[in-house]
């Protein structure tokens with residue numbers, strides 16, 4: 246079996262592949278005693294390990310340590326690239342791009358050749374545009390939804406509120422409403438902007454991934470929900486490298 250790991254700043258997502266089929270998958274947190282609940286019983290069946298990570302070097306070290314105790318197979322990390330299979334990275338300094346963005350774009354490129362946007366709503370929100378020729382037009386990096394709420398809580402002394410996942414965007418009449426409606430209102434503006442950009446650039450599909458993808462879809466982002474997009478791209482890249 247092949248193990249694929251997407252290690253973000255908040256969570257680890259993983260899947261186990263046998264002959265192209267997903268036999269198990271899950272999510273966990275590196276700091277927990279078992280970062281891969283559900284995986285341990287397959288440990289002796291693992292024949293390869295591929296990792297896409299944007300976590301710090303310290304966290305990557307701990308992840309690789311954990312994996313080396315789990316399995317005798319050495320884990321291989323895959324990074325952003327300048328080009329693959331007709332998909333071309335807009336970054337001149339492509340090594341600086343988060344591996345998750347590259348793998349999500351490649352996962353999308355395999356199935357959506359008519360031009361697309363990838364919206365990855367994780368710890369941070371990233372938006373990337375790829376035209377029908379596979380040219381990455383560039384993208385955006387924004388604070389994630391939880392990150393925004395957390396920064397309001399920690400960096401402003403008098404903003405006290407309970408986070409609520411409201412859809413309301415009307416002007417708030419209490420601190421809680423101002424914050425919670427504010428986040429919905431800001432997301433609404435971002436969603437409208439993505440709609441404008443995709444029609445201006447002639448991109449057909451919007452693919453949405455990351456832990457807060459359902460929230461953005463609830464808020465009106467009309468797109469294809471692909472929770473596994475980073476892992477899909479990583480699977481393809483690692484498979485091509487092995488063949």
Ligand SMILES: Nc1ncnc2c1ncn2[C@@H]1O[C@H](COP(=O)(O)OP(=O)(O)O)[C@@H](O)[C@H]1O
Pocket residue numbers: 252253254255256257366367368369389390391392454455456457
């Ligand atoms: N079970 C969960 N644990 C943690 N965060 C979750 C969970 N479900 C949804 N989320 C939301 O998803 C975000 C993390 O998304 P994810 O795509 O896993 O991030 P990353 O790739 O940066 O680790 C969090 O900020 C949180 O808002």
Ligand SMILES: CC(C)(COP(=O)(O)O)[C@@H](O)C(=O)NCCC(=O)O
Pocket residue numbers: 253254255299341342343344345346365366367368369370371386389
């Ligand atoms: C933008 C990100 C923080 C998103 O990470 P995530 O929210 O998935 O944890 C990550 O892709 C990253 O660290 N990128 C490096 C900078 C760049 O892509 O230009």
Ligand SMILES: [K+]
Pocket residue numbers: 345365366367368369370371455
């Ligand atoms: K992300």
